[in-house]
Amino acid sequence: MSKPKFAMYWASACGGCEIAVLNIDEKILDLDANFEVAFWPAAMDVKYKEVEAMDDESILVTLFNGSIRTDENEHMAHLLRRKSKLLVAFGSCANEGCIPGLANLSPREGIFECAYTSPSTENPDHLRPRSAWQAPEGTLTLTPLQSVVRTLDQVVEVDYHVPGCPPESHQIAAVLDVLIAVVKGEAELPPKGAVLGAGDSTVCDECTRKRDIKRISKLSRIQELPMLNTEDCLLEQGLMCSGPATRSGCNSRCPNVGAPCIGCYGAAPGVLDQGARLMTAIASVVDEKEPAAIDKVLDGLPDPAGTFYRFSLAHSLLRANRAALAEKP
Amino acid sequence: MQRITIDPLTRLEGHGKIEIFLDDAGDVANAYLQVPELRGFERFCVGRPVEEMPVLTNRICGVCPEAHHMAAAKAADAVYGVTPPPAAKKLRELLYSAFFFADHTTHFFILGGPDFIMGPDTPVAERNILGVIRKVGLEIGGKVIQARKYGHTTVEIIGGRKVHPCTAVPGGMTKAISEDERKEIEKMGRWAVEFGQFALQVFHDMVLGNPEYLALILGDAYTHKTYYMGLVDANNKVNFYDGKVRIVGPDGTLHGMYAPNDYTDWIAERVEPWSYLKFPYLKKVGWKGFADGAESGVYMATPLSRLNVSDGMATRWPRPNMRSSSPPWASRPIAAWPSTGRA
Ligand code: SF4
Numbered sequence: 001m002s003k004p005k006f007a008m009y010w011a012s013a014c015g016g017c018e019i020a021v022l023n024i025d026e027k028i029l030d031l032d033a034n035f036e037v038a039f040w041p042a043a044m045d046v047k048y049k050e051v052e053a054m055d056d057e058s059i060l061v062t063l064f065n066g067s068i069r070t071d072e073n074e075h076m077a078h079l080l081r082r083k084s085k086l087l088v089a090f091g092s093c094a095n096e097g098c099i100p101g102l103a104n105l106s107p108r109e110g111i112f113e114c115a116y117t118s119p120s121t122e123n124p125d126h127l128r129p130r131s132a133w134q135a136p137e138g139t140l141t142l143t144p145l146q147s148v149v150r151t152l153d154q155v156v157e158v159d160y161h162v163p164g165c166p167p168e169s170h171q172i173a174a175v176l177d178v179l180i181a182v183v184k185g186e187a188e189l190p191p192k193g194a195v196l197g198a199g200d201s202t203v204c205d206e207c208t209r210k211r212d213i214k215r216i217s218k219l220s221r222i223q224e225l226p227m228l229n230t231e232d233c234l235l236e237q238g239l240m241c242s243g244p245a246t247r248s249g250c251n252s253r254c255p256n257v258g259a260p261c262i263g264c265y266g267a268a269p270g271v272l273d274q275g276a277r278l279m280t281a282i283a284s285v286v287d288e289k290e291p292a293a294i295d296k297v298l299d300g301l302p303d304p305a306g307t308f309y310r311f312s313l314a315h316s317l318l319r320a321n322r323a324a325l326a327e328k329p
Numbered sequence: 330m331q332r333i334t335i336d337p338l339t340r341l342e343g344h345g346k347i348e349i350f351l352d353d354a355g356d357v358a359n360a361y362l363q364v365p366e367l368r369g370f371e372r373f374c375v376g377r378p379v380e381e382m383p384v385l386t387n388r389i390c391g392v393c394p395e396a397h398h399m400a401a402a403k404a405a406d407a408v409y410g411v412t413p414p415p416a417a418k419k420l421r422e423l424l425y426s427a428f429f430f431a432d433h434t435t436h437f438f439i440l441g442g443p444d445f446i447m448g449p450d451t452p453v454a455e456r457n458i459l460g461v462i463r464k465v466g467l468e469i470g471g472k473v474i475q476a477r478k479y480g481h482t483t484v485e486i487i488g489g490r491k492v493h494p495c496t497a498v499p500g501g502m503t504k505a506i507s508e509d510e511r512k513e514i515e516k517m518g519r520w521a522v523e524f525g526q527f528a529l530q531v532f533h534d535m536v537l538g539n540p541e542y543l544a545l546i547l548g549d550a551y552t553h554k555t556y557y558m559g560l561v562d563a564n565n566k567v568n569f570y571d572g573k574v575r576i577v578g579p580d581g582t583l584h585g586m587y588a589p590n591d592y593t594d595w596i597a598e599r600v601e602p603w604s605y606l607k608f609p610y611l612k613k614v615g616w617k618g619f620a621d622g623a624e625s626g627v628y629m630a631t632p633l634s635r636l637n638v639s640d641g642m643a644t645r646w647p648r649p650n651m652r653s654s655s656p657p658w659a660s661r662p663i664a665a666w667p668s669t670g671r672a
């Protein structure tokens with residue numbers, strides 16, 4: 001009997017999701033034993049044309065990472081939706097837009113302006129990449145950049161979500177085990193829309209640091225703080241941490257090593273907007289009553305948009321800067 | 330004119346498409362490597378706190394986040410004019426070396442290597458890491474898996490995560506290592522040195538030992554004589570973390586040496602209308618189009634160029650016995666498997 005087909009694709013992404021999959025180490029052999037890898041640009045040489053030629057729904061499962069930033073990304077989302085029985089939004093870019101989703105804070109032209117007239121760029125003719133350009137030998141086409149970053153589920157229907165930037169490898173291994181059990185007929189598919197490879201509480205719930213005072217009178221940047229101790233909650237020591245609004249699943253990796261959670265597992269269960277939840281969480285621990293005094297505490301946060309929506313802007317209620325949203329896609 | 334399109338590029342990090350144009354005789358008239366993506370880090374990093382840069386710029390590339398993490402942390406040190414304490418510097422160097430080991434293993438066996446290990450004519454379904462493991466067997470395949478695991482585990486111990494580490498901050502690191510962790514890293518490091526020698530042997534046997542490959546990689550199509558760039562220490566030995574950027578010409582003569590914060594005096598970037606990626610070149614030579622040679626500002630910043638600009642590696646192990654004459658190795662494509670990574 002032929003093995004079911006597996007695919008992995010990166011849209012607008014960094015490649016970290018692929019490395020995280022390779023980091024399941026010897027478990028990669030289980031993937032090979034139970035699936036035929038039909039398409040995976042990071043690891044094998046199948047081309048777009050060959051994917052177009054596949055039968056609809058002929059791929060059992062596609063792990064789709066990366067956000068939708070270009071027409072090509074959108075085309076691939078539709079194509080792989082059609083070719084796959086199960087489409088998984090894999091990693092933060094596909095689920096929340098991730099850090100590159102912060103590009104939604106400026107219209108497209110702002111991005112071009114910055115990239116193509118930077119101090120290191122010599123561009124006297126004010127050249128910009130163009131969707132079609134007449135080379136002496138023929139026309140070269142380049143996929144257009146869309147006005148805003150979108151997440152996979154803002155473009156096509158998604159069956160499952162695996163969060164994380166990137167998803168932790170032990171979680172990926174667990175998801176793979178589930179898929180293999182389903183293929184072998186030993187388990188049922190999880191309910192559609194389920195979040196796989198993550199916990200169902202917050203990073204704070206998993207965090208081993210002590211939270212006692214639950215009150216803060218000052219927020220500081222890490223370089224302004226004296227040595228942080230290794231036992232107490234970072235937030236209570238005055239450092240902004242996204243743990244209260246972020247989904248569990250990573251074993252509170254960053255606070256474990258003295259760095260704040262920056263929120264890469266996305267919104268905690270039941271939370272619509274990670275940034276709004278984080279703001280509420282911070283507001284509720286600020287130990288001040290007077291607006292002026294509260295403002296003073298918040299002065300310790302030089303970049304509210306980037307801090308609260310670091311990973312989730314593209315999937316938030318606001319989604320993007322108004323000028324960017326108003327532009328034609 | 331006939332056209333061959335390769336879309337997408339595979340087995341490397343990042344997106345790419347190649348358009349090759351053939352003339353009437355069927356020879357290549359021109360070829361274009363287009364990069365169809367732009368995420369706008371240049372824009373959205375503006376206005377964010379400097380201490381965020383090590384974790385924001387990580388996401389430029391998840392195959393080499395350690396490089397962006399370190400570069401950003403060093404830039405942040407410079408903003409505050411601080412030098413990390415010696416222990417923090419050593420941790421950063423160790424993290425970076427472990428990354429280098431893991432990354433080159435990934436490239437050598439998973440991304441670039443399958444072309445050589447499996448052969449360019451192998452069917453697509455086999456020309457990849459899974460095919461490599463099927464071919465070389467589980468014992469050797471297991472070693473490759475182990476090497477990546479040790480590299481990434483070391484990165485995780487020091488950097489907090491296997492991908493997108495989070496511990497480098499302005500002026501130092503957020504975490505020290507315990508004596509137990511140090512011992513574990515040492516054990517993995519010693520194993521890694523042996524694995525490195527094994528990998529060199531694989532390269533020697535499978536690539537240099539194959540007359541067809543040898544003809545290919547020493548041939549004209551595979552050779553670019555350009556300027557070369559790499560980081561060197563005070564003794565002109567290769568350094569991965571700190572030092573000066575040294576540039577030599579195609580014949581090995583010194584073009585210049587600069588401290589990283591002076592880079593805009595030495596490097597400029599060019600925009601072409603057919604790719605989102607910009608094209609860096611040596612400012613003092615100037616942009617002369619897509620040409621190699623001493624007249625053109627095109628340069629290489631790769632494993633090969635590191636060897637060409639330096640007087641050798643700083644480690645006590647002798648260099649592999651592949652070098653036959655004195656420096657530079659210029660245009661000797663000894664380590665010139667197509668390199669991953671992006672600007
Ligand atoms: S706020 Fe951060 S450090 Fe504090 S308990 Fe939550 S995750 Fe841990």
Ligand code: SF4
Nearest residue numbers: 250254261262263264
């Ligand atoms: S602690 Fe936060 S930022 Fe770090 S891995 Fe976990 S969810 Fe991601």
